Amino acid sequence: MGLDKSNKANNELDGLIGALYADLDGPEWSDAFLAGVCRATHSSAGAFVVTDLTLQRDALPSFYGAETVSALAYERRYAGHNPWRAARAVAHRHDGMILSSDDIMPVSELKQTVFYRDFLHHLGVAHGAGLIGLSDARAVGSLTLLRSSQAGPYTTEELRLLRSLAPHWSNACALRQRFDALSDQHRRLTAVVDHLALLVFLLDGEGRLVRTNVAADRCLSSGLGLKVWRGRLMAVHPASEVAMAGAVLAASAAPRMGAPPAHAFLLRDPAGGPIGHAAVHRLHPGGAAPVVVFVRLLEAAAGSTSDRLRDALRDAYGLTSGEAALAEALAKRHDLTRTASGLGIASATARTRLKAVFDKVGVENQTGLVAAVLALREVLGPVSTLPSAIDGRGATQLKYGAPVGGRSGNT
Structure with missing residues (x-):
């Protein structure tokens, strides 16, 4: 009997791990895993919660057992009232950490909070458990499970299952973070090439x-x-x-x-x-x-170099039109005060805008920004007509093969 129970637990664990990695590069990569964990732990609802520690905002990329309107209500109105949220933001948190709401706050105290009265109560939820998969200075990503008073606190066996899943969940979150970074680099590269x-x-x-x-x-x-x-x-x-x-x-x-x-x-x-x-x-x-x-x-694309450079800056780094104009102009003038005057904006506005540009481009100072803009301008190439010497001599060191038919390569 004990062996059958052990085999069942191992099969359940294997199934959950398989669901976690099955669609790791897809947009809904955590959905099947979340649903499986909720069923295995008798949780009526659950969510993949990402907390932005800088903005102090929660986002729910994936949720289970709740309506979309409830997920949106949490993100927009109730996340700031969540007493469990503070536990995810503590200094000693780490990837793979298991959290139980009953260890954080007894249900009797929870029921006195605005979070319970205005949100959890309507969902029929009183107990929660969390599994941190991603934790750094900027964000915390955790799997949050919820269930009712009737279901009671999460049992030792259910928490043991979460501990077994913890290293896999942390690894999947790290891989997904890397995928997202690569996808963003690919998007930026594609935008520049276009x-x-x-x-x-x-x-x-x-x-x-x-x-x-x-x-x-x-x-x-x-x-x-x-x-x-x-x-x-x-x-x-x-x-x-x-x-x-x-x-x-x-x-x-x-x-x-x-x-x-x-x-x-x-x-x-x-x-x-x-x-x-x-x-x-x-x-x-x-x-x-x-x-x-x-x-x-020989006849290059229409449009000025400045226009194409600003378009490329917007697409590659997500700059606004004003930020792209500032970056492009600053690369020419190298002086913020003169650049602001030329754009017809106040120096204070230019400095504020420049800080946003630094963050988006990923540089720390004006020198780094100018280097990035000049490199992008070099990649885009000039729009003026190319030299009329079309046999490849002078403009390029590539050697052309002998022409076959038609006109000669030297005109």
Whole structure:
């Protein structure tokens, strides 16, 4: 009998751990785990609660057994009255810590609080338990379980289950935090790439087109130099198509050791006229590696450098229009007082706005901000017409292959 009970407990634990890691990279990654833990501990409700220690605000990314209106009411009105919340914010808290509401405050005292009278009572809740999964100087993330007076305090066996889950919950929270950071970096990188005047085409190991940026999409829509046929990127002019196919093949067959070389070709319009420089790069040296095709058109994208830089600052760092204008102007003038005057704002306003920009960009001072803005401007590239020498000499060190048909590469 005891063995059967032990096997059942182990199977339950394995099932909960499996649910925790099953969808860790998905938007609702904690939902199935939360629901499973609530059922295993006879909890009528539960939530994944994230407390912002700076703003002293709670958010509920996931909840179980409660209506959405109750979750929103907690976030907006009752979180500040929660007497259990202080226990999650104590200095000695740590990842994997188990909290029981009855150890924090007896039910008799709890029932005297505004939190119980105006919130918990309507949910039929009197007891709670918490499992901290994330704890640092800025935030605490915990699994919070709730149940009624009739169900009573959480038992030793139920708390033992939470302790068994604790290292897995902490590990999952740490992994998820890393995923979120990587996703944010990817979003910022994508935003910057979309503002490039440079055309970017990503081809997989089989030569199929899998990703483009905004400038590349515009080029494909125009039909002037490139097109997509059966999922593959092709040049409109025969000479350019032969040159591009050769460049992609050469890049794909590049040596596996050392820095993969770039393979360049001249992009022509349907009539054979040169419209841009292109280069194919292998992304990494192993296996059937994907390649990226960069194209710089001789006539660059419309719009001023300042406009594109401000757009990129907004998208990459989440700056407001005013903050982006300040950052862009400060990179030119390097003097906050003159920059504020040029933008028509008070120096005090500029200083306040600048602090917000530092936080969003992730720099500590004006020097760091200017460096970040100048680096972004360099990546975006100029919008003026490129030099008319289109044989690759002078403007680039890449060596072009001999032209095949059409016009000569030297005009």
